[in-house]
Amino acid sequence: SLRVCVASDAEAAAELAATRILALLREKPTASLGVATGSTPSPVYRALARAMRSTPLDLSRARAFALDEYVGIDPRLPQSYRSVIDAEVTEPLGFDRRLVSVPDGSATDLAAAASAYEASIDSIGGVDLQILGIGHNGHIGFNEPGSAHDSLTRVVDLAEETREANARFFDGDVDLVPRQAMTQGIGTILKARSIVLLAFGSGKAEAVAQALEGPIDQASPASALRRHADVTILLDKAAASSL
Numbered sequence: 001s002l003r004v005c006v007a008s009d010a011e012a013a014a015e016l017a018a019t020r021i022l023a024l025l026r027e028k029p030t031a032s033l034g035v036a037t038g039s040t041p042s043p044v045y046r047a048l049a050r051a052m053r054s055t056p057l058d059l060s061r062a063r064a065f066a067l068d069e070y071v072g073i074d075p076r077l078p079q080s081y082r083s084v085i086d087a088e089v090t091e092p093l094g095f096d097r098r099l100v101s102v103p104d105g106s107a108t109d110l111a112a113a114a115s116a117y118e119a120s121i122d123s124i125g126g127v128d129l130q131i132l133g134i135g136h137n138g139h140i141g142f143n144e145p146g147s148a149h150d151s152l153t154r155v156v157d158l159a160e161e162t163r164e165a166n167a168r169f170f171d172g173d174v175d176l177v178p179r180q181a182m183t184q185g186i187g188t189i190l191k192a193r194s195i196v197l198l199a200f201g202s203g204k205a206e207a208v209a210q211a212l213e214g215p216i217d218q219a220s221p222a223s224a225l226r227r228h229a230d231v232t233i234l235l236d237k238a239a240a241s242s243l
């Protein structure tokens with residue numbers, strides 16, 4: 001089933017997500033957390049770090065799996081999702097680096113690296129709680145409209161609008177944004193036991209409305225979440241304004 005919660009603002013929504021994550025990690029110190037990048041989940045990671053300063057929690061046995069990575073990017077560049085996950089998740093929250101996985105977008109055999117990533121998630125019994133954002137076009141991870149709802153980790157072409165939206169992380173220059181990414185598929189994401197999707201701001205309102213109230217089809221990757229048994233959607237008022 002799918003629950004929708006409209007919080008008073010993004011900060012309050014992030015606190016709710018952080019509370020869920022903390023409850024999971026207290027109960028299961030070896031839990032695996034699915035982590036997203038983008039600006040939306042940042043307040044969640046900050047709320048987690050704050051909570052852990054007041055009540056310390058040992059995350060050294062927990063695992064994290066990132067959703068996606070650009071293809072062909074040097075993982076040491078600050079724009080790589082490897083760097084973003086290190087800076088926002090691994091270091092501030094005290095994960096063991098060896099237990100934090102990000103798709104290898106600089107592998108020479110990308111197809112093999114994608115299959116290996118899928119297998120590594122399966123081999124530890126899957127993700128317990130997946131944190132998700134949503135793109136303006138309804139993408140989750142880098143699964144653009146048209147992606148099959150049972151797709152697995154693979155290399156994808158980025159939509160032009162996605163490259164434009166992400167140019168802000170590349171000195172505002174869309175030509176610097178990679179054209180491809182390696183992403184968990186929609187089917188991979190749906191294997192997680194629980195999913196929390198966050199969306200903030202009026203720019204996400206249409207994508208949220210399509211996902212929740214439009215047809216469940218490939219035009220809206222996030223609409224696939226309605227087929228999952230345990231999904232929570234955390235919105236601010238602006239992101240909920242087209243519902």
Ligand code: GLP
Pocket residue numbers: 036037038039040041067068132133134135136140141142162166
């Ligand atoms: C990016 C990421 C997604 C993210 C989305 C929205 O391209 N691949 O995982 O959810 O776009 O990003 P933001 O939260 O910055 O709006």
